[in-house]
Amino acid sequence: MGIRNEELRIKNVKTDGLNFLAGEEIKNFSPLTPYSDNVCNFLNDFSAELLKDSRYRNFPDAATVAFFARAGNIKRLKKNFAGKNFRIGRGLAFHITPSNIPVQFMFSYFFGLLAGNANIVRVASKNFPQVDFLCEVLNKILAKDEYKKIREMTSIVRYDRESDWTKIFSSKCHVRLIWGGDSTIENIRKIPIPPRAVELVFADRYSLAILDENSVENLNETELNRLAQNFYNDTYLVDQNACSSPQLILWKSSESFHGREKFWSAVEKIVHEKYDFPPIKATTKYTNFCQNAIDFPQTEKLFKHDNFLYRVNVSEPFEGIENLRGKFGLFYENNFSSWQDWREIVSEKFQTLTYFGFSPKDLAEEVIKNNWLGIDRIVPIGRALDIGIFWDGYDLIGQMSRVIDAQ
Amino acid sequence: MLENQQEFLKTSPYSLTHEEKRKKFTEYMNELTKYHYENSAEYKKMLEGLNYSPQKNYELEELPFLPVGLFKEYELHSVPKEKIVKTMKSSGTSGQKQSKVLLDSATTRSQSRCLSYIIADFIGSKRLPMIILDTEIVKKDPRLFSARGAGIIGFSMFGRDVFFALDNDLKLKADELKNFIETHKENKFVLFGYTYIVWQFFAQEMKRLEINLNISDGDLFHIGGWKKLKDAAVSAEIFRDSLKNVCGNIKVHDYYGMAEQLGSVFVECEHGHKHCSIFSEIITRREKDFSPCDFGEVGIIELMSVLPSSYPGHIILTEDEGRILGEDDCPCGRKGKYFEILGRVKQAEIRGCSDTYGN
Numbered sequence: 170m171g172i173r174n175e176e177l178r179i180k181n182v183k184t185d186g187l188n189f190l191a192g193e194e195i196k197n198f199s200p201l202t203p204y205s206d207n208v209c210n211f212l213n214d215f216s217a218e219l220l221k222d223s224r225y226r227n228f229p230d231a232a233t234v235a236f237f238a239r240a241g242n243i244k245r246l247k248k249n250f251a252g253k254n255f256r257i258g259r260g261l262a263f264h265i266t267p268s269n270i271p272v273q274f275m276f277s278y279f280f281g282l283l284a285g286n287a288n289i290v291r292v293a294s295k296n297f298p299q300v301d302f303l304c305e306v307l308n309k310i311l312a313k314d315e316y317k318k319i320r321e322m323t324s325i326v327r328y329d330r331e332s333d334w335t336k337i338f339s340s341k342c343h344v345r346l347i348w349g350g351d352s353t354i355e356n357i358r359k360i361p362i363p364p365r366a367v368e369l370v371f372a373d374r375y376s377l378a379i380l381d382e383n384s385v386e387n388l389n390e391t392e393l394n395r396l397a398q399n400f401y402n403d404t405y406l407v408d409q410n411a412c413s414s415p416q417l418i419l420w421k422s423s424e425s426f427h428g429r430e431k432f433w434s435a436v437e438k439i440v441h442e443k444y445d446f447p448p449i450k451a452t453t454k455y456t457n458f459c460q461n462a463i464d465f466p467q468t469e470k471l472f473k474h475d476n477f478l479y480r481v482n483v484s485e486p487f488e489g490i491e492n493l494r495g496k497f498g499l500f501y502e503n504n505f506s507s508w509q510d511w512r513e514i515v516s517e518k519f520q521t522l523t524y525f526g527f528s529p530k531d532l533a534e535e536v537i538k539n540n541w542l543g544i545d546r547i548v549p550i551g552r553a554l555d556i557g558i559f560w561d562g563y564d565l566i567g568q569m570s571r572v573i574d575a576q
Numbered sequence: 577m578l579e580n581q582q583e584f585l586k587t588s589p590y591s592l593t594h595e596e597k598r599k600k601f602t603e604y605m606n607e608l609t610k611y612h613y614e615n616s617a618e619y620k621k622m623l624e625g626l627n628y629s630p631q632k633n634y635e636l637e638e639l640p641f642l643p644v645g646l647f648k649e650y651e652l653h654s655v656p657k658e659k660i661v662k663t664m665k666s667s668g669t670s671g672q673k674q675s676k677v678l679l680d681s682a683t684t685r686s687q688s689r690c691l692s693y694i695i696a697d698f699i700g701s702k703r704l705p706m707i708i709l710d711t712e713i714v715k716k717d718p719r720l721f722s723a724r725g726a727g728i729i730g731f732s733m734f735g736r737d738v739f740f741a742l743d744n745d746l747k748l749k750a751d752e753l754k755n756f757i758e759t760h761k762e763n764k765f766v767l768f769g770y771t772y773i774v775w776q777f778f779a780q781e782m783k784r785l786e787i788n789l790n791i792s793d794g795d796l797f798h799i800g801g802w803k804k805l806k807d808a809a810v811s812a813e814i815f816r817d818s819l820k821n822v823c824g825n826i827k828v829h830d831y832y833g834m835a836e837q838l839g840s841v842f843v844e845c846e847h848g849h850k851h852c853s854i855f856s857e858i859i860t861r862r863e864k865d866f867s868p869c870d871f872g873e874v875g876i877i878e879l880m881s882v883l884p885s886s887y888p889g890h891i892i893l894t895e896d897e898g899r900i901l902g903e904d905d906c907p908c909g910r911k912g913k914y915f916e917i918l919g920r921v922k923q924a925e926i927r928g929c930s931d932t933y934g935n
Contacts (some may be wrong), residue, residue, distance in 0.1 A: 200675075253896055358637070387584060394891060445920060446864060447863065447921070447924055448863040448875075448876050448921040448922070449895075449921045449922060449923060449924045450863070451863035451864070451866070451876065452645075452863075452876060452895055452921060455643050455893065456643040456645040456646065458625070459622045459625070459626075459642070459643055459646060460645075460646065460649055461625075461627030462621050462622050462624070462626075463618045463621045463622055463646075463650065466831060468625065470625060470626075470627050471626055471627065474868060475865035476863060476864055476865050477864065481625075489758060514597070527577075567868065574672055
């Protein structure tokens with residue numbers, strides 16, 4: 170099993186320019202059980218090595234990779250995973266990772282490895298210093314004797330998308346993961362995978378937040394600032410352009426409506442301090458707002474602080490609200506009264522519901538009670554971007570491993 | 577409404593000072609805004625979102641501006657669709673959406689009148705032998721009615737005898753050009769073209785062939801972006817000097833204008849300043865809150881024009897940056913604001929999670 174050089178020498182294929190950022194060409198591999206000791210130790214060593222290197226302080230996103238991989242976290246995940254079934258990795262996982270979230274490829278690789286697979290991970294050609302840094306640390310740990318097996322299961326690669334590598338890797342894989350938007354999925358899906366292979370796709374999604382205004386009013390200044398900072402991290406930190414960044418803010422209103430003004434002025438303060446705001450963001454956001462004002466009769470007047478923060482009230486929930494989007498800090502707001510109003514509105518496009526002042530269990534029960542096709546993450550404000558082994562409704566370790574049903 | 581516009585068109589383009597222009601211009605911009613609000617459904621929705629009230633009169637700086645990107649998304653018009661006689665399409669590069677500007681005959685008429693008044697201020701009202709530094713085919717196919725073709729058609733009105741210096745493959749017709757100059761050599765000439773084409777297919781080629789037209793008196797007007805030239809490290813000075821080297825004694829005028837506001841263009845004077853005429857106005861704005869910039873401060877350019885009546889394009893927020901240099905006091909003697917363009921606002925690296933396969 171595996172990809173051998175001679176198998177790649179198919180006629181008329183463009184196979185130049187395959188660059189290995191980490192690991193090596195995958196020749197022979199045999200799948201492992203999920204959370205195998207060797208993999209868990211490897212992740213822990215990687216985490217320790219990364220945090221030992223002071224450069225990680227320049228890359229908060231690279232640090233999140235290290236925190237995910239540390240022993241305590243992996244142990245906890247392993248404990249939650251343990252079941253009665255026998256399981257083993259599916260084989261070879263081929264990951265196509267996004268171009269504009271630099272550290273995403275490492276998470277995808279770790280999930281594949283934890284499930285017990287060999288992994289070919291395509292990193293987009295855009296250069297990020299984080300990518301080089303992570304690969305450098307990764308290579309260092311992979312070079313250790315005790316991780317020879319993992320090294321043989323690791324290919325972190327970069328290649329031109331016009332080449333035939335996607336075709337070749339697709340034809341060999343047992344799992345294909347396509348991170349990124351609908352159009353990428355549409356393109357890659359034209360390239361076949363073997364009959365037994367499974368595919369995990371991460372489409373364009375829509376996310377929203379819900380806050381209890383009374384709870385916001387009861388916060389002291391420190392708590393309020395923490396909430397605002399968390400909200401900033403969910404949104405502005407990624408230009409409000411991640412699938413899990415909220416577009417719509419639902420307010421369970423208080424009598425005074427003061428909570429939201431307190432909240433927004435705290436957010437605004439942080440945005441002024443921290444957010445980089447070149448002219449292109451101002452013109453794009455303004456254009457975006459004007460277009461939505463034309464296309465969505467449900468949107469009301471712009472409540473403008475300055476160009477850093479645009480707020481627009483939406484008169485009522487409506488079908489297709491997931492197409493009403495903002496970037497760079499353009500938020501739509503709605504007074505929430507009951508999930509009853511959302512019964513017909515929540516579609517499969519809905520991904521993450523971030524909350525403040527609500528119980529996640531109650532919110533999850535609403536999803537089930539209303540038989541919705543969407544909402545598959547319910548996390549506190551501040552954790553919208555935290556990627557984990559559950560994503561877009563998938564149990565990634567479960568999906569990438571095979572069950573042996575022994576009765 | 578159009579009577580008031582005619583008032584402007586009767587006035588000499590650079591004759592009014594700030595005090596003389598301000599009141600009348602502001603009144604007319606308010607009038608146009610109200611008119612388009614009542615006649616364009618899209619514009620009305622946008623203005624409602626921006627809290628505009630048709631009962632109120634606004635200062636120029638407070639009037640709402642339409643982001644130029646909307647012309648790519650909607651067919652904006654303020655007259656019944658059957659009155660539209662031309663749809664102007666921007667010469668957007670392939671793959672990008674083109675902007676569409678819908679024109680009725682009244683608007684096209686005032687556009688050409690306005691342009692002729694502005695150009696006449698530089699070359700006089702007498703028609704002169706004209707050399708278009710482009711190919712004739714861009715104006716021939718009406719279905720491809722592009723800003724480039726329209727610009728050429730619009731400009732060729734000022735010519736008595738119009739010669740296209742490039743053939744259909746953008747090759748220089750060197751011998752015919754020399755003959756044309758010879759035939760009209762006792763005259764003043766006017767030359768016109770798009771900046772990049774003038775540079776790439778005319779100036780460079782003339783230099784390579786070591787031709788000098790030895791024109792004794794003439795004006796070259798050129799329009800269009802500088803991006804490709806900037807990439808090739810060609811500055812305005814190099815551009816100007818190279819053209820003088822191959823043409824002779826000519827004045828070179830870069831001019832700025834938008835397909836969304838044809839006619840009321842901003843022509844560069846001999847001091848290198850782009851001038852607002854009484855038909856137009858410029859405001860530069862700060863990105864942080866769109867407040868107006870001070871003179872000398874770089875900002876996002878907003879342009880106003882008295883001409884657009886068939887579509888709501890009288891106040892546009894562009895995607896260009898620039899700086900207002902002064903008002904009423906340019907040494908060339910023209911009144912009104914004068915400014916410089918610094919090019920497109922820089923694209924930002926947008927974070928997020930879509931478009932994985934793009935690169």
